[in-house]
Amino acid sequence: MTEPGFRTIIEPFRIHSVEPLRMTTRAEREVAVAKAGYNLFQVDAQDVLIDLLTDSGTGAMSRDQWAAIQRGDESYAGSPSYFRFRDAVRALFPFEHVIPTHQGRAAEKIIFGVLGGPGKLVPNNTHFDTTRANVEFTGAEAVDLVIAEGRDPRSQHPFKGNMDVEALQALLAERADDVPVVFMTITNNSGGGQPVSLANLRAVREVCDRYGKLLFLDACRFAENAWFIHEREDGQAGREVADIVHDIASLADGMTMSAKKDPMGNIGGWLAMNDDELASQCRSLLILTEGFPTYGGLAGRDLEALAQGLTEAVDHDYLRYRITSTAYLGDALQRVGMPILSPTGGHAVYLDARALLPHIDPLHYPGQALAIALYEAGGVRSCEIGTVMFGRRPDGSEVPAPLDLVRLAIPRRTYTQSHIDYVIEVCEQVVAAAGDLRGYRIIDEPPALRHFTATFEPLR
Known part of the structure; x- marks a missing residue:
């Protein structure tokens, strides 16, 4: 940790290996x-x-991640690497079903393949590109409901990624039957990487409960979002980031993840949820498109690297x-x-x-x-x-x-x-x-x- 009073930001790591850059004119x-x-x-x-x-997938993996790769077990089914990965995910996101995928857009393809379809609406604070494309590919409509401050580049609102709860309420009041799931992207990538507050997540959860709707997280940058909550939201400064992440997850019914972001992987992702029947349908699509449910398009060594990366991310x-x-x-x-x-x-x-x-x-x-x-x-x-x-x-x-x-x-x-x-x-x-x-x-x-x-x- 940098001592108070010093202006220089130092990297909390040493460089272990390097790769050359080609200088160009x-x-x-x-x-x-x-x-x-x-x-x-x-x-x-x-x-x-x-x-x-x-x-996405462009970061440097740590010494301990490279060491974990050597432990990768490449068994087709029931690899111990899967169980280490699953347990690492559940330590932060305590969902019953953890389904690995080769990256986040594969998780989106599966969940919207099950829940989407013509005439459906999927609200989000702001959909990112692949999320929107996977929603629209099914014939559903992607609806962005970020707060007004999130559309103002100069606003200094501390949580510009928040969803407009009143707009969500109005949408569900009019077309609840057409909404299979509500999504929240943390942090809000298309809106400038802006965070979502715990208070806003709780308010969205209450609206979803009122109308009986699933709430899912697009949680690619969950650790950064939790750090902003730690720094900016009342009552959160003295808490561990891992505990804040746990609170975020407890407000949702499931999640998609591109593990190439905050989990520090060069590849990987997952889909997680609590609903048994929904998980069964998703696994069926997973086997069709990604692989067996205990590897989901990833090598065992990738699962090991992600399990370690999740501990470093917080x-x-x-x-x-x-x-x-x-x-x-x-x-x-x-x-x-x-x-x-x-x-x-x-x-x-x-x-x-x-x-x-x-x-x-x-x-x-x-x-x-x-x-x-x-x-x-x-x-x-x-x-x-x-x-x-x-x-x-x-x-x-x-x-x-x-x-x-x-x-x-x-x-x-x-x-x-x-x-x-x-x-x-x-x-x-x-x-x-x-x-x-x-x-x-x-x-x-x-x-x-x-x-x-x-x-x-x-x-x-």
Whole structure:
């Protein structure tokens, strides 16, 4: 733990092994991104200097996780690695049924395959991209009900990820029969990595109970959300984060998890719940698509790494470093004139592209323009979270997304402060040239999740 009075954020770990970065020139990066159709998902990783595209599966595993991998048992059924994994999940999330999957979107595919369907509505504070896509794939409608402050990039509300409880109440009063489940995403990724309070979860639980509805968590960043509760919510400061996580889980009927986020895995996920019949239906789909219920698309060594990662994810020294270092980046970017969604979230800093580039129409993708500029200027790969990702409706029409953001997602235990200082300098250069940036148009796109594979060209 850093002593009070020191300004420097130190990593609560030492570097055990390293991998090289390939230094590139601006000319090389301009060629690489043009070859990729101006889609950063299509740029080769070797052509990226600082990769902030996602925090999913990109973190560094610990010494103890690598040691745990050696214990992995690859038995097809009933592996002891599964039981260690299951028990580690239950220590934080005491659900009766724990069903491993190869990653979070597989868990979403299964649960919405069982509960979704035409005419159904699935409320959420804010659906992320794969969650929304898996809901809509079944013919159901994904409904976002985040509080008004969550749509205001400048609001300083401490829990901007909260659900609008009155809006949920109104929706259920009108169409309760069409709602199979209510979801809460913690932290709220599409809304800037903003946390949800325990008080809000309790209020949502009460509404769900009133209408007899299941409440599930999209809990990918549960530890960061619990740390924000520890720091910001009345009466929580003296508690262990693990106990706060337990309280969060006790308010839900089940969860989906991408274990590539807070559980510190390079791969993996799970689906958990208490309802026996629902679990039986989900396991049937799991066997069809993922594998036997005690491995679910994962190797035994992956299950062992996740079991260890769950213990490390709730360590107070780690979480203090994680949240403070992300805030360090956010504060510095504001000082150099880069507008961001504030307060800074846990796993990422979200740049407000629409505020920086008001001369670019939302339908010309200011987020894409900013993301490409960051890559060309300094090899920093980021992710557009705006009209490219969320502007296309199921009927094929297009509207501006509520916000046009660029996410700088920080991989766990991967980059040092000097890497982050370099990112700040790159952003400062891009801010200085913001008036010269131009928008983009899509020249080819798939019918769903277009941001992964669409190709673009710059507007001249």
